[in-house]
Amino acid sequence: MKTVSVLGSTGSVGRSTVDLILSSPENFAVQVLTAQKNAELLAEQARKTKARKAVIGDESLRPFLSELLAGTGIEVAAGRQAVIDAGAEPADWVMAAIVGMAGLEPLLAAINQGCAVAIANKEPLVAAGPLVIALAHEKGTTLLPVDSEHNAIFQVFEPDNRSAVERLVLTASGGPFRTWAKEQIARATPAQAVAHPNWSMGAKISIDSASMMNKALEVIEAHYLFSMPPEKIEVLVHPQSVIHSMVEYADGSFLAQLGAPDMKTPIAYALAWPRRMQTSGARLDIGRLRQLDFSAPDHEKFPLLPLAYGCLRGGQSACVAFNAANEVAVAAFLQEKIGFTDIYRVVSEALEQNQQGGALQSLEDILLLDHTVRRLCESYINSFTSLKRAGHS
Amino acid sequence: MKTVSVLGSTGSVGRSTVDLILSSPENFAVQVLTAQKNAELLAEQARKTKARKAVIGDESLRPFLSELLAGTGIEVAAGRQAVIDAGAEPADWVMAAIVGMAGLEPLLAAINQGCAVAIANKEPLVAAGPLVIALAHEKGTTLLPVDSEHNAIFQVFEPDNRSAVERLVLTASGGPFRTWAKEQIARATPAQAVAHPNWSMGAKISIDSASMMNKALEVIEAHYLFSMPPEKIEVLVHPQSVIHSMVEYADGSFLAQLGAPDMKTPIAYALAWPRRMQTSGARLDIGRLRQLDFSAPDHEKFPLLPLAYGCLRGGQSACVAFNAANEVAVAAFLQEKIGFTDIYRVVSEALEQNQQGGALQSLEDILLLDHTVRRLCESYINSFTSLKRAGHS
Numbered sequence: 001m002k003t004v005s006v007l008g009s010t011g012s013v014g015r016s017t018v019d020l021i022l023s024s025p026e027n028f029a030v031q032v033l034t035a036q037k038n039a040e041l042l043a044e045q046a047r048k049t050k051a052r053k054a055v056i057g058d059e060s061l062r063p064f065l066s067e068l069l070a071g072t073g074i075e076v077a078a079g080r081q082a083v084i085d086a087g088a089e090p091a092d093w094v095m096a097a098i099v100g101m102a103g104l105e106p107l108l109a110a111i112n113q114g115c116a117v118a119i120a121n122k123e124p125l126v127a128a129g130p131l132v133i134a135l136a137h138e139k140g141t142t143l144l145p146v147d148s149e150h151n152a153i154f155q156v157f158e159p160d161n162r163s164a165v166e167r168l169v170l171t172a173s174g175g176p177f178r179t180w181a182k183e184q185i186a187r188a189t190p191a192q193a194v195a196h197p198n199w200s201m202g203a204k205i206s207i208d209s210a211s212m213m214n215k216a217l218e219v220i221e222a223h224y225l226f227s228m229p230p231e232k233i234e235v236l237v238h239p240q241s242v243i244h245s246m247v248e249y250a251d252g253s254f255l256a257q258l259g260a261p262d263m264k265t266p267i268a269y270a271l272a273w274p275r276r277m278q279t280s281g282a283r284l285d286i287g288r289l290r291q292l293d294f295s296a297p298d299h300e301k302f303p304l305l306p307l308a309y310g311c312l313r314g315g316q317s318a319c320v321a322f323n324a325a326n327e328v329a330v331a332a333f334l335q336e337k338i339g340f341t342d343i344y345r346v347v348s349e350a351l352e353q354n355q356q357g358g359a360l361q362s363l364e365d366i367l368l369l370d371h372t373v374r375r376l377c378e379s380y381i382n383s384f385t386s387l388k389r390a391g392h393s
Numbered sequence: 394m395k396t397v398s399v400l401g402s403t404g405s406v407g408r409s410t411v412d413l414i415l416s417s418p419e420n421f422a423v424q425v426l427t428a429q430k431n432a433e434l435l436a437e438q439a440r441k442t443k444a445r446k447a448v449i450g451d452e453s454l455r456p457f458l459s460e461l462l463a464g465t466g467i468e469v470a471a472g473r474q475a476v477i478d479a480g481a482e483p484a485d486w487v488m489a490a491i492v493g494m495a496g497l498e499p500l501l502a503a504i505n506q507g508c509a510v511a512i513a514n515k516e517p518l519v520a521a522g523p524l525v526i527a528l529a530h531e532k533g534t535t536l537l538p539v540d541s542e543h544n545a546i547f548q549v550f551e552p553d554n555r556s557a558v559e560r561l562v563l564t565a566s567g568g569p570f571r572t573w574a575k576e577q578i579a580r581a582t583p584a585q586a587v588a589h590p591n592w593s594m595g596a597k598i599s600i601d602s603a604s605m606m607n608k609a610l611e612v613i614e615a616h617y618l619f620s621m622p623p624e625k626i627e628v629l630v631h632p633q634s635v636i637h638s639m640v641e642y643a644d645g646s647f648l649a650q651l652g653a654p655d656m657k658t659p660i661a662y663a664l665a666w667p668r669r670m671q672t673s674g675a676r677l678d679i680g681r682l683r684q685l686d687f688s689a690p691d692h693e694k695f696p697l698l699p700l701a702y703g704c705l706r707g708g709q710s711a712c713v714a715f716n717a718a719n720e721v722a723v724a725a726f727l728q729e730k731i732g733f734t735d736i737y738r739v740v741s742e743a744l745e746q747n748q749q750g751g752a753l754q755s756l757e758d759i760l761l762l763d764h765t766v767r768r769l770c771e772s773y774i775n776s777f778t779s780l781k782r783a784g785h786s
Contacts, residue, residue, distance in 0.1 A: 164669035252658035276557035
């Protein structure tokens with residue numbers, strides 16, 4: 001019986017995690033579930049999993065959640081601090097699946113307790129990689145990557161043979177705009193960008209996938225998770241998303257994990273680790289595969305991807321700015337304030353403005369820089385959208 | 394410093410093993426090298442590797458080998474028993490690379506000393522799997538498969554998650570006759586059959602690859618090496634030989650090893666295990682791959698393959714007969730005594746004649762049955778080649 005908590009249980013990864021827990025109830029005892037706003041689903045999940053506690057981030061929803069869980073004996077808490085504290089509630093395993101930088105503090109709280117921590121949100125690792133990794137080392141916490149690429153690498157990465165690793169090969173579907181012309185991409189709508197060809201995911205990550213920013217973030221994530229220098233991390237476009245990533249070793253072996261494009265597999269891997277559990281759902285029928293394609297990414301059409309390598313050379317503050325600017329830009333794009341290729345414009349502007357370089361000493365430094373970059377990007381977006389409006393009128 | 398011996402050092406796998414040892418001389422101290430007939434190469438290898446002992450199987454070549462090694466201080470031995478004893482000479486690691494059933498007794502001698510044993514010859518496992526595996530368990534010997542397919546599986550097989558293994562997928566290049574019509578295959582010459590599209594190997598294994606007998610033997614080998622029932626072992630034709638084999642787990646993960654078709658990689662893996670070593674030579678350039686194809690094997694064109702499953706159900710004596718008959722038939726084909734599709738005729742005749750079933754108790758039982766089947770097949774071949782000759786004259 002493994003005691004588990006799910007931070008961000010009503011999001012895409014959180015829902016799948018809860019489904020997997022429910023598929024094997026004899027193996028898991030749920031401690032805490034958290035959500036930001038979706039109190040109904042949170043309450044339903046808490047009832048079904050017989051969770052000990054349910055935490056809602058939005059303080060104003062506390063009475064509603066309490067009402068939904070009345071008579072169940074399930075403890076209720078609310079507010080930002082309660083979400084962070086949820087990570088610290090004793091458990092054998094914590095899923096950190098809160099989207100964006102908001103997930104950083106709850107993640108650190110979970111790592112701090114020294115249990116196994118599944119990481120589904122890449123932003124904290126991108127912005128605070130050194131902090132996250134150092135804490136995990138200090139506490140003896142095993143970090144279990146859930147992103148399908150890093151999960152694939154984790155499955156075939158041999159820690160004892162680290163020095164024999166020649167390359168991590170992150171595969172990329174290429175997203176919905178892989179075959180589009182540059183001019184078409186510039187005119188892409190949110191609906192088109194969200195329509196991923198292979199994976200069903202949240203809006204933010206789908207947009208990142210369309211811009212290949214997702215892969216850029218994954219390069220940074222891989223750098224921290226596997227302690228690999230940027231020059232040993234390569235991206236390869238593989239539209240079928242069958243090979244989820246690979247590790248190349250000095251003896252000429254490439255080890256790879258393959259599967260159907262279904263997040264249930266990496267989530268189940270993390271949940272059952274170091275064992276493996278049964279999953280239902282889509283299976284790769286390798287006998288029916290007729291073709292697997294591979295090609296180098298097009299840096300001209302997807303200029304965010306090469307920026308990742310510059311960020312890693314530029315140090316942690318560049319990574320913070322890279323991530324923060326993108327979060328703001330994607331939100332603006334989803335609100336149709338800016339066009340698709342303006343995402344790159346905002347991110348590169350933020351990197352240009354942020355030339356401080358070097359390491360950031362503390363969580364406060366990171367959050368402050370993150371905040372500053374966000375404000376800068378928001379005003380930058382407002383300035384050029386007003387310009388655009390003025391120009392159009 | 395690992396002490397190592399190479400049984401069958403002048404064959405294809407043996408030569409590559411010696412090359413790898415010489416590429417990293419500070420890591421290996423060579424104990425014994427053995428060869429059957431090639432005294433010149435054996436002497437050269439022994440000098441270069443500074444081996445402690447050189448053993449030639451053909452007794453009549455002892456004086457010649459002694460002469461070649463005069464003054465080097467390298468010990469010389471000769472004869473069948475000396476080759477078997479070579480396996481028992483203390484070492485940390487032994488490569489068992491003697492072709493065919495002749496490799497069984499030296500292999501057992503190596504396993505008996507409890508060191509790590511690399512198995513490059515599949516016939517002993519096919520004919521004496523239960524004996525080999527039981528002895529390895531008893532002595533705590535790790536068996537390191539060198540065949541590229543089993544080596545691939547070994548690299549991604551999680552012994553602690555054995556019950557979560559749903560399937561072993563052995564990939565097959567399909568051999569040189571994959572695209573040939575059935576009638577063409579029937580008229581194939583030894584030169585055509587030896588010309589493997591991807592791998593450079595010895596004559597016997599190249600013929601086995603052309604008939605897909607090689608894959609049939611590998612199904613049996615995988616059954617014993619990984620304790621998997623026949624229904625969990627599947628063969629998939631993959632002409633590019635890039636994915637060397639896969640393990641499918643219950644959570645939907647397929648773990649695979651990929652690489653260039655170069656035996657140096659699996660040999661280096663076995664030699665360095667549990668570490669990994671650097672190899673030179675052909676590397677898979679995954680960025681240049683344009684396509685990987687997969688299809689089910691054609692049992693009508695390659696009828697030896699499905700026989701493997703029948704043999705596994707029929708028990709060990711069927712496996713002994715299957716292997717022995719094939720060795721005799723391939724030799725006859727190479728001598729142009731029989732046609733290519735007669736190999737199947739000989740093998741299926743041997744299986745039909747051998748209906749004893751069940752397990753064989755001892756090495757003697759196995760060797761006796763092996764001998765009996767060989768005699769039977771030889772006389773069967775002689776009878777129908779005389780008939781043919783009579784018919785032609």
